[in-house]
Amino acid sequence: MDTTVLLDILQRYVFNVANLQGMLRLSTPIVLAGLCALITSRAGILNIAGEGMILFGAWFAVAGSYFAENALVGVAAAMLSGAVIGGLFALFSLRFRAHIIIMGIAINIFANAATIFLTRAVFKQAGAFAAPRIQGLNPIALPIIKDIPILGEVLSGYSLIVYLTWILVALTTLFLYRTPWGLHLRAVGENPQAAETLGINVPRIRFAAVMASGVYASLAGVYLSLGHLKMYTDQMAAGRGYIGMAVNTFGGGEPIGVFLASTLFGLVDTIGWRLQGERIMPVYFISMLPYVATLVALTVFTLRQQRAKRAALANNAEEE
Amino acid sequence: MTSKMGTLQRHLRGAFQRSIGIVLSILAGVFVGSLIMIWYKQNPVEIYTLLLKGAVGSQRSIFIAMQRATPLIFTAIASTIAFRTGVFNIGVEGQFFIGAICGTFVGYAFALPTIIHLPLTLLAGFLGGAAWAYFPTIMRQKLGISEIITTIMTNYIATHLISYLTNYPMRASPTTTETPPVQATTRLPQFIELTRHWAKPLGKGTQAHFGIFIALAVVAIVYFIFKRTKLGYELRMVGISFPFSEFGGIHLDRAFIGGMLISGGIAGLGGIVEILGVWREYKNLFATGFGFRGNLASLLGRQSVIGSLVAALFYGAMEAGALGLEWAAGIPRQLIDIVIGLIIFFMAAEGMWDFVKRIKWVRAPEAARKSTQELEV
Numbered sequence: 001m002d003t004t005v006l007l008d009i010l011q012r013y014v015f016n017v018a019n020l021q022g023m024l025r026l027s028t029p030i031v032l033a034g035l036c037a038l039i040t041s042r043a044g045i046l047n048i049a050g051e052g053m054i055l056f057g058a059w060f061a062v063a064g065s066y067f068a069e070n071a072l073v074g075v076a077a078a079m080l081s082g083a084v085i086g087g088l089f090a091l092f093s094l095r096f097r098a099h100i101i102i103m104g105i106a107i108n109i110f111a112n113a114a115t116i117f118l119t120r121a122v123f124k125q126a127g128a129f130a131a132p133r134i135q136g137l138n139p140i141a142l143p144i145i146k147d148i149p150i151l152g153e154v155l156s157g158y159s160l161i162v163y164l165t166w167i168l169v170a171l172t173t174l175f176l177y178r179t180p181w182g183l184h185l186r187a188v189g190e191n192p193q194a195a196e197t198l199g200i201n202v203p204r205i206r207f208a209a210v211m212a213s214g215v216y217a218s219l220a221g222v223y224l225s226l227g228h229l230k231m232y233t234d235q236m237a238a239g240r241g242y243i244g245m246a247v248n249t250f251g252g253g254e255p256i257g258v259f260l261a262s263t264l265f266g267l268v269d270t271i272g273w274r275l276q277g278e279r280i281m282p283v284y285f286i287s288m289l290p291y292v293a294t295l296v297a298l299t300v301f302t303l304r305q306q307r308a309k310r311a312a313l314a315n316n317a318e319e320e
Numbered sequence: 321m322t323s324k325m326g327t328l329q330r331h332l333r334g335a336f337q338r339s340i341g342i343v344l345s346i347l348a349g350v351f352v353g354s355l356i357m358i359w360y361k362q363n364p365v366e367i368y369t370l371l372l373k374g375a376v377g378s379q380r381s382i383f384i385a386m387q388r389a390t391p392l393i394f395t396a397i398a399s400t401i402a403f404r405t406g407v408f409n410i411g412v413e414g415q416f417f418i419g420a421i422c423g424t425f426v427g428y429a430f431a432l433p434t435i436i437h438l439p440l441t442l443l444a445g446f447l448g449g450a451a452w453a454y455f456p457t458i459m460r461q462k463l464g465i466s467e468i469i470t471t472i473m474t475n476y477i478a479t480h481l482i483s484y485l486t487n488y489p490m491r492a493s494p495t496t497t498e499t500p501p502v503q504a505t506t507r508l509p510q511f512i513e514l515t516r517h518w519a520k521p522l523g524k525g526t527q528a529h530f531g532i533f534i535a536l537a538v539v540a541i542v543y544f545i546f547k548r549t550k551l552g553y554e555l556r557m558v559g560i561s562f563p564f565s566e567f568g569g570i571h572l573d574r575a576f577i578g579g580m581l582i583s584g585g586i587a588g589l590g591g592i593v594e595i596l597g598v599w600r601e602y603k604n605l606f607a608t609g610f611g612f613r614g615n616l617a618s619l620l621g622r623q624s625v626i627g628s629l630v631a632a633l634f635y636g637a638m639e640a641g642a643l644g645l646e647w648a649a650g651i652p653r654q655l656i657d658i659v660i661g662l663i664i665f666f667m668a669a670e671g672m673w674d675f676v677k678r679i680k681w682v683r684a685p686e687a688a689r690k691s692t693q694e695l696e697v
Contacts, residue, residue, distance in 0.1 A: 046468060048410075096669035101408050101468060102619050103668055105612050110661030113654035120652045121360050242472050249469050284484035291473045291480075295459075298470070302463040 019270050020154045025228070027259075027266025028162050029054070032220035033244025034251065034258035035172055036213040041248055042176065043209035044189040048104035049089055050217045051241025052111030056081045057221025059115045062134055062232040063122065071135040074226055075160075078218040085111075086214020090207045108241070116234050130231035137161060137226050161223040168216070172255040185209060217241065243290075250294045252301070265290045341673050342620070349663030356658065360651075367651060374644020375637040381644055383511060383523035386532050387598065389636025391416070391607065393535040394590025395614020396621065396628040397542055398449075398583045403623040404546070405579035406559040411456055411471030412587040413611025414478035415449035419588020420595045421482050422448030424602040425490065427502030427595070437506040442534070442592060449588015450581040452478060457580040461573060467580075475611075486604045499602040508534075508597040529597030536629075538586060543625045555579045587611065616664055635660065 013019065033050050040047035057078040064070075064077025089107060092098040123129045137159035146156040176182040187195040188205045196202050220240060225232050247265060251257025268290055272283045354364035374381050395412050402409035409415075423445030430437065456470035485499075492500040508530045511523035546552040554575035590610070595602060617635050621627025642656035666672065 046466070048468065048472075092665055092669045092672075096671035098665070098668035098670065099619075101410070102615070102664070105410075105615050106661050106664040106668065109609075109612060109616065109657060110665075113657030113661065117652050117654040117658060120654075239476070242476070245469060245472060246476075282484050282488055284480045284487070288477050288480040291476045295455075295470060295473050298465055299459065299463065302465055306463070 013271050013274055014267065017150065017153045019267075019274070021157075022270040022273070023263060023266040024154070024158070024162065025266070026269045027262040028158075028165050028227070029220040029223045029240050030243055030247055030262040030265050031165050031169065031259055032161075032216050032223065033240045034247035034262050035168060035244075035255065036216035036220070036241075037244045037248035038251075038253055038255065038258055039172070039185075039209050039216065040213045041253055042189045043185050043206050044192060045206055045210060046100060046104075047089075047210065047213055048101060048242070048245065049085075049107040050213070050220075050244050051237050051239065052104075052108040053082055053085050053214050053217035054221040054224070054237040054241050055111045055115050055235070056085050057218030058225040058236055059118060059221070059232055060218070061222040062129060062225045062230075063118075065136075065226060065230075066123075066131060066134045069133055069135055071137050071226055074135070075137075075219075075222050078222045079215050082214035082216070082218025082221075083211050084214070086211040086217075087207075089214070090210035094203055094206055094210070112235060115232075119232065119234065128231060128233040130229075134226075134230050136228075136230035137222075159223075159227045161219060161227045164219070165223075166259075168219075169255045169259045176255070181205075217244075220244075246291060246294045250290075250297050261290075264293075341670070342622075342667060344673060345663050345666035348666040349659050352662050353655070353659035356655070360655075362651065367645065367649070367655075370645050370648055370651075371638070371641040371656070373641075374648070375641030377644075380523070380525055381640055383526040383528040384643065385633070385637040385640035386523075387526055387528040387636075388639040389633045390529070390531045390535050390597070391590045391594045391610045392614055392617050392632035392635050393532075393539065393629060394586055394593065395610050396617035396632040397538060397625065398587040398590070399615045399618035400621070400623050400625060400628045401542065401555070401579055401586065402583040403618060404559045405555050405576055405583075407460065407467050407576075407580060408615075409453070409471060409580065409583050409587075410468055410611070410615065411453060411474050411584065412614050413608075414471070414475035415452045415584040415587035416591040416594075416611050417478050417482055418452040418591070419445035419449035419585075420591030421485060421490075421499075421602055422588070423592025424499050424502060424595050427506045427592075428500045428601075431503055432505060434505045437503065438508075438596075441502070441506045441596065442589060445592025446585040446589045449591065450585035452588070453580050453584025457577055457584075460580075461576055482602075483604055486602055490602070492601070497604050501601040502596060506596060507600060508593065510597065527598045531593035531597040534589070534593055538589065539625060539629045542582075542586070546625060551575070551578060587614075590614075616660070619664065619668065 033054060036050045036053065037047060060081040061074040061078035063074070065074030068074070085107070089103060093100045093103045119125055119127075119129050123131075139157045139159055140163070142152075142156040142163075146152045148155075174182075176186060184195070184200045184205055187198070187200060188202050192202050195205075221237070224236050224240075243265060247258050247261040250264075251259070251261040268286055272286045275283050275286065350368070354368075357364040357367050375385055376382055395416060398412050398415070399409055402412075423441045426444040427437075427441045430440070432440065452474060456467045456474055459465040459470050460467045486497050490499045492498055510527055510529040512521055512526065512528075515522040544552075546556065555578070558572060558575045558579070594607060594610075613635060614632070617631040618628050619631075620634070621629070621631035638656050638660060639653075642653035645651045645655070646653040
């Protein structure tokens, strides 16, 4: 394949404004789900309840927006629901010693049933709920950036949550590496016993991490229900909670890594839509790609780690 | 005589200790469920009565419960085997689907006499599920990578792979996204098909099928393996303590990998049995959630083989009851998933019932309490 063909393909499927916009839009809820997984995994907790937390976030965002006729109230309601579910999850799994994975699965099944039930009980609707009273989050044009030729189109004109997500990626990095609490959180994740001897309150840090993960996940839910379409649909999380765990693993547990990995997922999604529209090749293999890539990355990463460890041991032995 | 009485008393006390948490959890779940029903302006007593009627109130409801329970028995047993070897097989969901699609292929692509075809189809399901469990197992075994992340990945890969297969190579006709139907020689008969001409047909208006017998056979075999064979002993030892069992001369690799592959295989077997009994062709994503529900049923059954069977039957009956409830009174059937979710919350939260364990008569021995709590995350 010569370069012009390659360039042409790249431009058609990747580097054009519509694709890049789609990529950033589709990656937003995944970034948030990834941060949800990240904050708990860095505290040494495997939280698989992200899926359920996203669902609750999406539902409460619509409910809040519907009853107050104000999108921001919806956002607040969703974040509150995330904190509450996260708090309950933490209470049961940390305090009452419920197995964290079982608790996660139970929350996901519970959230799925509860949101369907609530839609029927509160809004008397089955399957989906949309109403003119629901206020969505309107697109915001960024002051100066919007006037930059192509970049402006790609970077500006999204709803609040998209920008908030970018800010959260930066803030989470700052939090982890530049604040004492972040240091404590990483210490708890890496070696809870050592952290405890240093006087760090391990249960409290973990409790806070799980609650924070609930808030991150709920924002992903907000984006799904108010960020674009202004409606709630049953099961609209559609696996993003689990995908969040994938991007966290793929991104090496770093916020920026999560962001880049999510962008990859978003890109694959957009390309998938595109290819499906043009009927060129089955979209399924492309959709499969990020998951396979995560497995490969995990394998390579672990192998390298093991080799480094072995080399270090060998060096020590030589010195002695 | 006295020693016999002593044993009996010990057994009774043991059973009581094991079930006290479950009973309290069910009561707590039912109670919180009642509060939700009252909020929904319904009379809880009436609803629970309807639920019981829908679950076991008539011959038809019993057969519906049986049909719903059949796949759950497989997935619950699959989860239990993995639990016992100390891993959490969330991949049951994907293994179930892969087993189903592999079996479906053998089911429609060959024309053989039933006596060969049916076992061959079931074997394909078993092998498909086991193969799908292989990769996460090896990653955990050789590299120590958490099987939870990897099995979640393989679940998604399974979903997309099957979407491809049912849309392209295995598609029956341009207008559907289903495979061709499996041959009549490999179908599992439904009760109604066999008894249609009886004066009182069994399972009228249901799709309950003979897969339940395969499920029960699997339960019996797995029970036997755990109780009576060397492999079962090794599996249990590996689950209880890795370092100890290595010291005791058990081949860790063999026992661990064997356990995971059997777990995946049984999940796959469940998938193909569901196809052969109910659907008879592979509809894309014909039944999601059996894997995860199986994980929960295994927990409800305290990760014991017989417990898993009972829990799967209970879960199936509750689902049948919920369907009945929706038909009879227009109550969303999700109400039951909510109640079961609550029961699981209360059951999993062992620390919540600590006050009960302080009562002398029910105090559990130290060792028993550790069961799954120490599972590494």
